[in-house]
Amino acid sequence: MKLGSRDEEERRLAVVALRSHPFPSSTQLIFKAMGDESWRVRKEAVTAVLKAQPHEAEVLEALIGALRASENAGLRNSAVEALEQIGAAAVPHLCAHLNDPDPDLRKFIIDILGNIGCDKCLPLLVRALDDDDMNVRVAAAENLGKIGDERALPHLLTVLEGGEIWLKFTVLDALALIGAPVPLVSLAPLLKESLLRRATYDCLGVLGDAQCLPILLQGLQEKAKNAREAAAMALMRVRERLPAEKQSALVDLPLQRLEGGPVAKKLIDSLHSEDPMVLDALVRIVGTIGDARAALPLLRVCRSERLRSVCIDAFRRVGPSLMPELLEHFPTAVPIERGVTAQLIAEFGHVGSEKLLFDGLLDDSAEVRRSCALALGRLKPAGAVTRLAELLDDGEPQVREAALEGLRGFAATEPATLSALASELMHAQLPAKRRNAALILGALSDGERLPPLVKDEDASVRQAAVSSLARVEFPQVVSHLALALSDEEPEVRLAAAHALSDRGGPDALGPLLLALNDTDPWVQTTALKGLAALGESGALQNVVALLDHASGPVLIAALSTVAALGGEKALAPVEKALSHGDEEVVEAAIEVLSGFGGGWIAAHCDALLAHPHWMVRRSFVRALAMLKGAESVPILDRALAGESDQLVRDEIIALLDRLR
C-alpha cells in the first residue's frame, strides 16, 4: 500500500499503517498525506498526528508552517484541524506568530486560538483589533466573541466608535456572544447605519433591558425585512426578561395600538418567514396586536407542529373577530387547519357552525374527526350524542377517545340519552365497548350499574369501572374499591388506589394502608400519596416501616409522606436519604427537607455540592439560596468555581445575581 497510489482507499490504508511506525520516522509522510486530494486520506493523517501527542516544538512549527500553503487548501485545513485539537499545547507557538508579515497566517492563527477558547491570549487578540489587515481585525473581533471573556468588552466598544462597518458588524455579534451588559448609548447610534441594524437589534435582544424597548418598538417599522424581524425577535426576548406587570405596560399596550395600521399589516405579511425563531416572535406579536387580518397567515403557520400552540394562543388573543375568514377558508384548508378551526369554533362558542362540525365527523383526516368530536362535546348541540356514539367505532384510537370525551360532556344536559347509550354498550360483546360504558356511567355518576362492570372479565373494563367509581356516591363504593385492590391486574389495583386517594375520607385509610404492601411499586406510591393527603398521623408507623426496603418512586413518595404525617420530628430518615445512591431519591429528600428550614444544610453541604449528578447539585444550590439567602453567597461562589456543568453554572450565576 502506497501513499502515491491512485486508489484513494489504498492511500488511506497506507496512512493507517503509518500509525504503527514511530512518529518521527513517519512525520514527513504523514504531513504529505495531510495535503492529499482526498479528504478521507487527510482525515486519517490528522488522526495520526493527534495520536502522536505530545509533540516536539518542530512538529508544531511545521503544522503552523503548513498554514501558509495557500496553493493547497486541503493541507491548510488539515493543519488548522490538528492545531485546534492539540489545543493548549499549541497556544504559545501560535501566539509567537501573531506578528508574522503574512496576514493570512495571522488570521488563521487567530481563528485557531478562538476555537481553542484560550483566554490567556486575550491581550494579543485585543491588539489584533488594530491590525493593518481588515480580515485580521474582523477575525480578532469574532474570536474574542467566541472566547466570551468580559475583559474584551471595553476594547470591543472602542471599535464601535470607529468607522469600519464590517468590523462593527462582527463586534456586535461578538458582544451578543459574550452576553455581558452593554450601555445603550454605545449601541443606539449604530442604528443610523442601515447595514448594522439587524446586528444591533440582535445584540439588543441578548443584552437589552426595558430601556431599549422604545427602540425595538420603533424597529418594527423598519423597511428592511431582516431588520424588522430582528427587532421583533429582540422585542420578545427583552419582554421575556421583564416582570409580568411591565410586560403588559411597556410592550403589550404599545403593540395593541398598532391594530389595523400599516405596521401591523407588514408584521402579518412577515408571517411567511421560514425561520421558526422569527415566526415564534412574530406570532406572539401579531397575537398581542389582535388584528383580525392575521387569521389566515396564522392558520398557515399552524401547520408547523412546533408553532401550533403559540399560534392558538395568538388566535385566543385576537378573539372571535377572525372566525368569518377562517370559516370561509375551511373547505379548502388542509386537515390540520380544519382541526384548529374546529377547536376555535368550540373555544369561541361560535354559533351557526354546528353543521360544519357534524360534517367534520366524517372527514378523511383523523385529526379533523377528533377535533370536531371534542368541539361538539363542548358546544353540545342537539343530535350530537347519536353522531358521537357512531364515532366510538372509528378506526383510529384517538378519534374514539375524543368521541368518548365528547359524549361525557353531555352528562349534565342529556342524561337520559347518554344513559340509554350506556345500557346498550355495557352489554356489548367487545370489551372496548363495555369500557366505554363504564366511563360514561362514571360521568353520569351511576352507582347502580357500575358495580357489575367492576367484576367484568376484561381488565380494561374493570379498570375503567374502578376509576369511574371515584366520582360516584353510594354506600358500598369504598368496599368495592377495597376489593379491587386484590385484583390480579396491577392496572386495576392502581386505578383502585387512585380512586381511594381521590375520594379520601376516614373509610379510605384502611384500604390504603393495605395497599402499602402491594407488590406493584406504583400502587404503593399512589397509596402513599393518598395517605399523605389524608394526613392521619396514625399511618406514620406503617410508612416508616416501608422506608427500610423501599426504593425508587416508593421511597420518594414515602419520604414526602413521612414528612406530611410526622412533621419536623420525623425527618431523620429523610436526612439519611441525602446519601442514597439514587439521585432521584436525594433530590426528593432535598425538597422535603427544604420545607422545614435549613438546619440540615451545614452537615451535607460539601457532599451535595460534589454530588456526581448535575440534577442534585442544581437542586441543592437552589435550596441553599432559598434557605440561607445572602449568607449562601460565599458557598455559591465556591460552587461556581468548581462546577463544570453549564446548566448548573447558569443556575448558580442567576442565584448569585439575585442575591448580590
Next chain:
Amino acid sequence: MPFFEPELHLTEEEFRLIRDLIYHHCGLFFDEDSKYLLDRRLLQRVTLHNLSGFREYYQFLKYDRKKEQEISDIMDLLTTNETYFFREAFQLRAFTDEIVPELAKLKQRDRTLRIWSAGCSTGEEPYTIAMLLLELGCFDGWRIDIVGSDISHRVVQHARKGVYGKASFRATEERYIKRFFTESEGGYRINDEVRELVTISQMNLFDQNRLALLGKMDVIFCRNVIIYFDETSKKKVIEAFYNTLRGGGYLLLGHSESLMNITTSFALKHLKNDMVYQKTDRTSGGVVT
C-alpha cells in the same frame, strides 16, 4: 383531553433528563432544537398515563415495570419511519449482482444465507431483500434467514402484518407487485412465499443480550439509521455489527453514511454499482477511539 396545545411545558431540566435517559437506552440523541418535539409529543404520554407532569413521566421511564415498552412507544412518536420497497436501487443492484453471487459461491457447502436488516422500520427492506433473492431463483434447497429488526414496537407490528399502502410502492415495478402481493385490507399483503424467508424482531441496537440471539450474519443492511446517533453511539453500534458479521461479510449503510472516523475494522470495497464495507482479515480492526 386537550385539542392541540400542551397544557404543560417541558422545562430545560426535564428535557435534559428525558433526553439523556433515551440516549443511554438506545443511543438516539436529541439536540436542543428537538426540545419542542419532545415537549409536544411526550405530552400525550404524560396525559395517557395520568401523570402530573414531565418530571413524573421521567420517573415512570426510569422505574416502571413497563419502561422498555414505554420507551419503545415513544420511539414511535419521536422518530420518522419513512421507507419503501426497493429503496436505493443502486445499492440493491450491488447486492444482487455482486455480493450475492460471491456469497453463493462461498457458501455453496453449507447452503445457508443469513441477512440482517437493522432498523427495518415497517418491513419494506427485509421483504425487498427476500423478493430479490426469490427473483434470482438460485437458492433452491438453501436455508435463507432474513431478520428485520427495529426498536419501535408499532413499526414491528406493521412489518409482521405485512400489509402496505400505495406509498410503499413508489419504486416498485409492477411485476413484483403481481408476483409477491395480494390485494387485501385496503392495501397489498405480502405473500407467504416472501414472508417465510423473513423474521421480524423488535430490537434495540444497544441491547447486547438481544443482539447475541441473532447469530452470525453474512450481510447487514443498516440504511439511514446511524444518522440518528452521535459519534459514541455509532461506534458502539458498528462494533456490534462487526461482531455479528462473519469474516468476509458485508455491511451496507445508507448513501449518506460512512464509517470514516468510526472504525477501521471494515474495508471499503468499490463494487461496480456502489461502495460497501466488508469485514476482512487484512485490517487490524478496532473501533476508533
